[in-house]
Amino acid sequence: MTVRGRILILLAAVAVLAAVGLASVLHASARADRRNHTQAGGPRVTTGTVTLTGRGRMVFRNMAWGPHRDELTTVPADDPSGPRTASGLKCLRFYAASGTGVCLQAVHGTVSDTYRALVLDARLRTEHRYDVPGIPSRARISPTGHFAAWTAFVGGDSYAGTNFSTRTAIVDTRSGELIPSLEDFRVVEDGHPYRAADANFWGVTFAADDRTFYATLATRGRTHLVRADLRARTVTMLHANVECPSLSPDGTRIAYKKRVKGLPKDAPWHLYVLDLRTMRETPLAEPRSVDDQAVWRDARTVVYALPGDYGADLYQVPADGSGAARRISTAAVSPAYVG
Amino acid sequence: MYVADSRASTPASADGAVRPLAGRRRAAIAPTVLALGTVSLVTDVSSEMVTAVLPLYLVSGLGLSPLGFGLLDGIYNGFSAVVRLVGGHLADRGGGRHKWVAGFGYGVSAVCKPLLLVAHSLTPIGLVLAADRTGKGLRTAPRDALISLSSTTESRGRAFGVHRAMDTAGALLGPLVAFLILRATVDGYDAVFTVSFCVAALGVLVLVLFVPGGRGEAVADERPTLRGAVGLLRRRGLRRIAVCALLLGLATVSDSFVYLLLQRRLGVPDRWFALLPLGTAASFLLLAMPLGWLADRVGRWAVFVAGHGALLVAYALLLTAWRGSPLPYVVLALHGAFYAATDGVLMAAASDGVPKALRSSGLALVQTGQALARFACSLLFGAAWTVWGDRAALAGAATALVVCVVFSVVVRPKGAVPA
16 A cells, blocks of 8 residues: 555544544533533532531532532431532532531642642631542541541552552641551551551541541451551551441441452442440341441441442441341432531 | 664565665664554553543542452563563564564554443453453564564664653653543543543554564574574573563562652652652653663663663662752652663663564563563562561662672673674
């Protein structure tokens, strides 16, 4: 074939491929546009005041299509599928307790996105601001409101890079002092110091004493429930195969996701509750794989997100293994019960 | 200007580029090399687009925890090294099917992009990525053989330098393109994957249209067989190169550890962490061509070993107490210089010791040895870090590197051994 012929073929192909590429971008951008319009039959969302001290309320990230998509939104805790009040503040992940909130959000730059964590007061005003080194995944506030923690996925920078690690930070919300990574804590296993360069922490949950917290530690391909001491900066391994622990309001039980043998690799987790005194595990009545850090609505009920039509829906299930899972809200994620 | 007399020195080249254009002096860089550079540039734009958005897609788009991937990653790496040998061997059989084996590899990777649109959970996504890497493994050795065969002995270092520079330019552009698409669409991962496929398809088309096939030219005294390929190691020149590449690979700490050390030593703010690889890539891009040219002048082996010297200086800087603000730039510049002085230069050096009929297999052999050695180094380094801490581990790696560099200087292949 002549050079001319080959160049003509190339130009034709460039035209076709460019058209396909452009069409896909336009299609995706039109869809983004649709998401900014309220979907018929979706929850009613209006602008209003959202505070973290309102009585008996649930605050969460609204995922319903419309102008308030991704904003922090509130509903009465006993009517979670009712009309929503949106705050105007967008967060990817959120949690709150005792009038203090943490909001993990994306900052859209000109050549790349970065992420940050905002520590919020009860009226959602920013008190402290921190860089987050990767894609945010978990957020928690201690029951007193004095500490905040978050986890980010870091990595994916080499060719088809599939090595991810997590980084978990804790901040004192009163002083603003930041512990950028839990990896500097000393790890103890069976009373002996344990050293691991491959240690990954995620999913912090705080106790009420402002000193103790629980988290996931992954090392050598296994996950562990650890109990940590903020003052001594130590973590102690307690129990194997625990991810994303969530401490009950009375501090006696941990709700968590556990890898169960025989489940598909991409959906390997079931929800369990661990009694910290007896170390007895109770499977909860949710048959699906849950990839979320559950939240205790009260001493008897845990709430968690599952994938849904608009990203995620919220479900609740009794914490004692009885009953059945029930959907309480659609197009919602990252709930916190306040007031 | 340096003008290659390619016809005289490579009479049986599988290269359409050295077709003499009557009465005109040929360019120093063969059109085939530029065509292959373009294919790599375009393909890297495509693959790095996907790489850049994949973590975000998994976490925000699909709501998955990507940690599970880490476990599969090691398996893929080992597998990819073996596939490289297969690609190299297939390309040599039947007398130079390099173009078609490379094209098949590029094609497999291109087809993987739309498959990402339909894979919505970890297992299928893992399989698609494995297929993508298989394509990469298959195409690498035949592509390098084509570059080697279409350039003259005297200009080979520069030819590889040009190719690597173009390849790296694509890798730098890819994430930017992906980001612009995400910016224009909001959650437009499907658009990223579709555009990535279009770009990859374009790369395959450029290969098919503008890289000469060179079929059946190089059938010579040695019929390419597996045994013949392994027998290449009996050749002193190639054996020495392979052994040195292997040993040096064992002392080459993987990139992510270098960035992690840099961050720990210097307290590089978290938000800049993701930009560290860009520093290495920029330095690689700028230095690949000049260092390739230098390799042609002063000797490939000298530049290859000097590249490891640059890496050694980078390690030493990380170990010293100096923490001045220029340090990250210096370390990243040295790290990129290391790649510029070794990646293509090694292929140019290895080409000298391999007959044309087995060029692809020979290059694959050296690459595989090096890749497996680096993988082993990662595991060893991780273990050493756990037991002795990061500083001691790096000191160990630096010591090993000194020993390997001295060894490589002593046993260096004597002169070029044209096939």
